[in-house]
Amino acid sequence: MIQRKYQFKDIAIILFFSKTAITNLLGYSGINKSLIAYGILAVTYMFLGLSFISKNEKGALHFDGIAVIAAVGAAFFLTYRNHPEYHKVFFERSDWAIFSNVFNFVSAPFAYYFIRCQKNINKLKDDFLIIAYLNFFGNCLGFMSSSNSAVSGNGESYNMLFGYQMALPAILFLWFFLSDRKKTHYLILSIIGIAEGVFFGSRGCILGYACFLIIYMLFIEKGFTKYKAATIVISAFGAYALISSRFKLFIYNMMIKFDIHSRTLKSLVEGDLTNDNGRDRIYEILRSSLEKAGLFRGYGVYGDRYLLDATFYSHSLIYEILISFGIFFGVILLLLMFSALLCAFIKFRKKQNFGLLLAISSFTICHLLFSYSLWYEQMFGAMIGLLVTFLTSKEYWDFSEKQAISIKISEEDSEEILNIFGVTE
Secondary structure, three states: OOOOOOOHHHHHHHHHOOHHHHHHHHHHHOOOHHHHHHHHHHHHHHHHHHHHHOOOOOOOOOHHHHHHHHHHHHHHHHHHHHOHHHHHHHHHOOOOOHHHHOOOOOOHHHHHHHHHHOOOHHHHHHHHHHHHHHHHHHHHHHHHHOOOOOOOOOOOOOOHHHHHHHHHHHHHHHHHHHHOOOOHHHHHHHHHHHHHHHHHOOOOHHHHHHHHHHHHHHHHOOOOOHHHHHHHHHHHHHHHHHHOHHHHHHHHHHHHHOOOOOHHHHHHHHOOOOOOOOHHHHHHHHHHHHHHHOOOOOOOOOHHHHHOOOOOOOOOHHHHHHHHHHHHHHHHHHHHHHHHHHHHHHHHOOOOOHHHHHHHHHHHHHHHOOOOOOOOOHHHHHHHHHHHHHHOOOOOEEEOOOOOEEEOOOHHHHHHHHHHOOOOO
16 A cells, blocks of 8 residues: 655645635535635645644745735836726726735746645645545535535536536546556546536536647547547547537437526527637737737736726637737746646657656646636646746756756657657658
């Protein structure tokens, strides 16, 4: 039997990334959920504090994490100083008020800090297995007990956030199964999780799952295995399901017979699954604003909210960065992020635990390309933190005596880069 030792910082990480799910689980006790949430937050930071004073955990403050939190704070401070007209979007709109969404100790900058506390990827893998279980069962129970529950037959049976809440553990369970294929229960939980997410949550949650599976099968899975064959068959079946009106209607009617109502299935049957829900209009306003601003001028953080009359936000990672920092600096930031992800992919794709970064980045990028915000999406901070951990590992960087930095790329890696871009001899 494998014994896993969880340090104080591991417990803090598990609690941090499972706060909502644990709140849902403990909510059945009848205690006010707000009190539970604050209690979990207090316990989380208590364990983080214990890791600082523990002799076994080398508990020093992690200065790069502090620097990230400080940088985010400075960005908001400077924006507000230069744009006092942003007061409403900074403080009055509950959906994105900065002290309840960005500086609430559980947002993206703090997630970066927590991930950087544990630089042992093997231990992070163990942590995220517990996180996957807690998020799977906690969010399922939370959804079933809400007024939107599909099982009760009451309400709309739709919750946009629920889809993404289930997509993350579904992707993680899929990776755990692909890492240890004897444990088929991981695959079962993964399929159940993504099915529930798509049926009762946002239809976009399937994108991260599909992105992870396709990249894994194309570039990490060796040879033409039965899993690759299964992926092809499932993809073909999915394509057929999308274009066959008769099949879609059959599935929808079957769900109705069991008193299960899904807005996604209804949209699929009615042919408006790809409806943009107003995003095209949002993107047009933001594109026009960027043209007016020019190459070097940005609108500051939360500038997209102000440009959209304090009513909507960009629904796009790319637009949010470009509006905040301007075209020139925004493009540089995007290039740095995607270049770092590509470098990590090229170097570490064959390493045992690279799937953790692939799972989190697939979920995060696909989520943020169409919804939510980089400032308070926990997994965005986790992705950047995990990316930094990979890229600063000794086997990636070579520090010479003169402290010059070089990237070690083998001949095999060089050939793989050429193949990715379609360049062959």
